[in-house]
Amino acid sequence: MQLIDRRAEKQVLHHVLDSVRAGMSGALVLRGEPGVGKSALLDYAVESAADLQIVRTVAVESEMALGFAAVHQLLVPLLPGVDGLPEPQRRALGVAFGLVSGPPADPFLVGLAVLTLLADAAEVRPVLCVVDDAHWLDDESADTLSFVARRLLADRVGMLFAIRETTEPDPRLQSLPGLRIAGLPEQGAYELLETSISRPVDAAVAARIIAETGGNPLAIVEAVRELSPKQLDGRAPLPEPLAVGHQLDVLFGRRVRELPTDTQTLLLLAAADQPGPGDRLWQAATMLGIPESAAVPAEATGLVVFWPEVRFSHPLVRSAVYHAATAVQRRRAHRALAAACDPELHAVPRAWHLAAAAARPGEGVAAQLEAAADRASRRGGYAAAAALLERAALLTPDGERRAERRLSAADAHLLAGAADRALALLTEAVPGLRDPRSTAQAIRLKGEIGFACGQVADAACALVGAAVRLRPLDPSTSRDTLLSALEAVVFAGWASSTAVLQEIAGTARDLPLMRDPPDSAPNLLLQGYTARVAGGYAAAVPALRRAVQTFLVDEVDPDIALRRLLLVAIAAVDLLDDTSVERLSTHWIDRARHSGALTKLAGALAFRSALVDGPSGRLAAARAAESEAHELAVATGNPRVVPPSGAHTLLTLALSCREAQARATAAAVARETPGRGAAGEAALAAYFLGVLEISLGNYGSAVGCLHSAYTDDTPLIGTQALPDLVEAAVRAGRRDLAERALQRLEDRATATGTPLALGLLARSRALLAAPAEAQQDYEDALPLLGRTRAAPQLARAHLLYGEWLRRQRQRREARDQLRAALDMFDGMGLHGFAERARVELRATGEHARKRELGTPEELTSQEAQIAALVSRGQANREIAAQLFVTPSTVEYHLRKVFRKLGVTSRTQLAHRVINQGFGVLHPVPASGGPILDGHR
Structure with a gap:
């Protein structure tokens, strides 16, 4: 194809193609106004890529409500490769494309399947994916293709998109490399x-x-x-x-009206069904008495070609054809197309055509749209289901039934990640709802939307209100809503939500009997949390401990487990049961990865970073989890799936003593959280900042930070912050506060009885004890903490003991403890605490130089993560499935890891990972194998 004066644009396209030929991948989005030449440039790229496999599609406006329609059409040439996909991916893609039946797959597991399918095809021959008119992609296809484009790296796959410039660009494609196509000079x-x-x-x-x-x-x-x-x-x-x-549309419309009547009707059928199958077009044409010869005049104008497939010369032509017709003509065309659709194979397009053919509301068409929405949601096409339900509501004559369908559409929009649209529809639905159950569900949905938007305090109130209304109507749903409310309260703030908590406890107490037994996992969880509200910490321990153990065995329904593992893991944190916290975190990540629930996975990784890897001293692993959580939040197009404030990143910054960055993050949290009512999240950030202040010896400031965790007492950090508050208060001269914190810690450690709780209690007692008792307390603390995964807490016990021994003039013994502390802090990269130990060691007369580490700090977070998984003996394909990348990308990163660390084999890498502190193998009995940095 001859392109005039597009040298720069062609050079960029050739760069993408050459990169693909060289074994890498690339994505490019061409942006510009209609008619500027985007499609011509795509054609040029295709003609220049004769040595590549080409898969191509043109998105169309009429298919925007059909979930996965565009990606399905794109991948038709590659579908024979579906049988070679891993079973979860194969099942997800089959359900999404309507090839098999089954429960709805998470759309992002579909994304992983598409990624794998393209990478597998590219192993035979490089692949070029071309998507024109991407502004008309259905939501599911846009999510899938943007996800794939971001995950490709070294896979011999290129992706080219053409998209019309709009005032509101799609953020999914906006994040990809772009090239603006302007008019010709x-x-x-x-x-x-x-x-x-x-x-x-x-x-x-x-x-x-x-x-x-x-x-x-x-x-x-x-x-x-x-x-x-x-x-x-x-x-x-x-x-x-x-x-x-805009005058071009008028121009094309005039040309269409100059054609014979049968030809105009045939063009209208094609425009109304684009890009439907050709046999449906001709079947509909036959029903309307249109002969095949009607295509000849249309093709002679150059407006359209009908063979081998229907293709308009430009999207504006299709638009002009459709809008040049009268409303009566359009409805007649849609009726014919609906009649040509197979009710089973093409139920969704049939429903859309029937809706477009409707001149007025009617329950029959609305019911068919609702049934089509059910089919779409069962395939994981929640955005498509939401659009179908919206249209069903518009065509519903009965006001109450219309409100019910709007409520269902709002729920589907929330599942699709469109919280703002969900709220708008919910607002429209509420005035028309009459059934008490529906009204309660609307209140619950309002709470869930609020939680999704980060408005946790409002969400907690709404969810409790819904649970109260649902209690006599549906006890099981009422219980689940109470658990959701508790989750919101954890982030909203425990102390600031006293009234809500009391209402939760009262509603839970009055719940009628349910089908599942009282000792089922959800019931135990609710019993434990409500006992903490009504009877205090010690009263809650038995039920919470049983709930934790129940969730640790693989007998809990997978959907329930995935929804409630955050609340269970927080219970284990509150119990100071670090072993269970890590196992639950691993379980949570595993389930989310296996099911492809990326929004859940992002939250699980944020939790992992802040409350497992960080407290265990595995900072590289914590950073890798943070990085992946952020990537997944971007990939899902929903940055709210991790704490919006970034509070979860603060402990890693504090422990590694990145002071400026930690203070900036803490300040951002303090500014951002009040508007969302997120006092619990703010207390978490203040606690992490308090750890930084302790490491720097700023004990007065540390007390100020830690006191908010003490007063709020959220299960998230209320108990684990107590030993830090004792230390800071003692050093700041606040003995009264230290004694109160110690008493609370003693009550809780006695109740829970874990090695971590008892070890931290002994260490904290020593800070307030007389010399005769203090030494024994320190000696008791060390072996207890040595049995835990909390390596920083053990190192801090050595530090505090060493500091105490030096003040007792036992210099030789002090040096032993301080050396042990310094070695541990240096090995973990806890630079602030290491400097404290170094200063104390110098005070004993020993010179302690800073340790130079050839550590994995050189590695990026993804390289560190891949190195850790390789060290467990996992193959590239297994790692790729876990990290939502391709085996080729894993291999690419692995080569860089080998070069950076100076190793030449996986065995050498495993030794390096284990010995240098960025990957620590821990046995986890439930898994049947060791865990490295918590990733299974």
């Missing part, structure tokens, strides 16, 4: 004008055409085609205005 525009007509054009006329079209190639060609010979040579005036921009 003056010289190029003149060249196009000359080649598009076989006669000379007056210079003044040419200048005006180029000026008014802005160099838009389609506008230039069509403007010239519309002008008479006299107008072109300047002997007749030009029309005002020229047919450019």
Whole structure:
């Protein structure tokens, strides 16, 4: 194809193609106004890629509500490779494409399947994916393809998109590399004008055409085609205005109306069904008495081709065809197309055509749209289901039934991640709801939307209100709503939510009997939390401990486990049961990875970073988890799936003593959380900042930070912050506060009895004890903490003991403890605490130099993560499935890891990982194998 004056654009396209040929991957989004040449550039890329496999699709407006329609059409040539996918991916893709039945797959497991399918195909021959008119992609396809484009790295796959510039760009494609396609420069525009007509054009006329079209190639060609010979040579005036921009639509419409009536009808059928199967078009045409010969005049104009597939010369042509028809003509076309649809195989497009054919509301069509929505949601097409339900609501004559369908549409939008649209529909639905159960569900949905938007305090209130209403109607749903409310309260703040907590406890106490037994996992969880509200910490321990153990065995329903593992893991944190916290975190990540629930996975990884890897001293693993959580939040197009404030990143910053960054993050949390009512989240950040202040010896500031955790007493950090508060208060001269914190810690450690709780209690007692008792307390603390995964707490016990021994003038013994502390802090990268130990060691008369570490700090977070998983003996394909990348990408990163760490084999890498502190193998009995940095 001859492209005029597009040298720069062609160079960028060749760079993508050459990168793919060289074994890498690349994505590029061409952006520009209609007619500017995006499609022509895509055609040029395809012609330049004869040595590549080409998969191509054109998105169309009429398919925007059909979930996965575009990605399905794109991948048709590669579908034979589906059988080679891992079983969860194969099942997810089959359900999404309607090839098999089954429960709805998480859309992002579909994304992983598409990623694997493309990478597998590229192993045989490089692949180029081309998507035109991407602004009309259905939501599920846009999510899937943008996810795939971001995860490709070294896979021999290129992805090219063309998208119309709009005032509200799609954030999913906006994050990909882009190239703005502008109109042709003056010289190029003149060249196009000359080649598009076989006669000379007056210079003044040419200048005006180029000026008014802005160099838009389609506008230039069509403007010239519309002008008479006299107008072109300047002997007749030009029309005002020229047919450019929105006028092109009028121009194409006029050309359509000049065609024979049968041809216009055939074009209308094609426009209404684009890109439907050709047999459906001709079947509908036959029903309307349209012969195949009607296609000839349309093809002669160059507006459309019908064979081998229907393709309009430009999207504006299709739009002009459709809108040039009267409403009656459009409804007639849609009725014929609906009649041509197989009710089983094409239920969703049939429902859409019936809806478009409806002249007025009718329950029959609305019910069919609702049934189609059910089919779409069962395939994981929640955005498609939401659109179908919205349309069903519009066509529902009965007001109450219309409100019910709007409520269902709002729920589907929330599942699709469109919280703002969900709230708008919910607001429309509420006034028309009459059934008490529906009203309660609406209140519950309002709470869930609030939680999804980070408005945790409002969400907690709404969820409790819904649970109260649901209690006599549906006890099980009421219980589940109470658990959701508790989850919201954890982040909203325990102390600031006293009234809500009391209402939760009262509602739970009055719940009628349910089908599942009292010792089922959800019931135990609710019993434990409500006991903490009503009877205090010690009263809650038995039920919470049983709930934790119940969730640790694989007998809990997978959906319940995935929904409630956050609340269970927080219970284990509150019990100071670090072993269970790590196992639950691993369980949570495993379930989310296996099911492809990326939003849940992002939250699980944020938890992992802040409350497992950080407290265990595995900072590289914590950073890797943070990084992946952020990537997944971007991939899902929902940054709210991790704490919006970034509070979860603060402990890693504090322990590694990145002081400026930690203080900036803490300040951002303090500014951001009040507007969302997220006092619990703010207390978490204040606690992490308090740890930084302790490491720096700023004990007065540490007390200020830690006191908020003490007063709020959220299960998230209320108990684990107590030993830090005791230390800070003692050193700041606040003995009264230290004694109160110690008493609370003693009560709780006695109740829970874990090695971590008892070890921290002994260490804290020593800070307030007389010399005779203090030494024994320290000696008791060390072996207890040595049995835990909390390596930083053990190192801090050595530090505090060493500091105490030095003050007792036992210098030799002090050096032993301080050396042990320094070695541990240095090995973990806890630089603030290491400096404290170094200063104390110098005070004993021993010179302690800073340790130079050839550690994995050189590795990126993803490289560290891959190194850790390789060290467990996992193959590249297994790692790829866990990290939502391709085996080729794993291999690419692994080569860089080998080079950076100076190793030449996986065995050497495993030794390096284990010995240098960024990967620590821990046995986890329930898993049947060791855990490295908590990733199974």
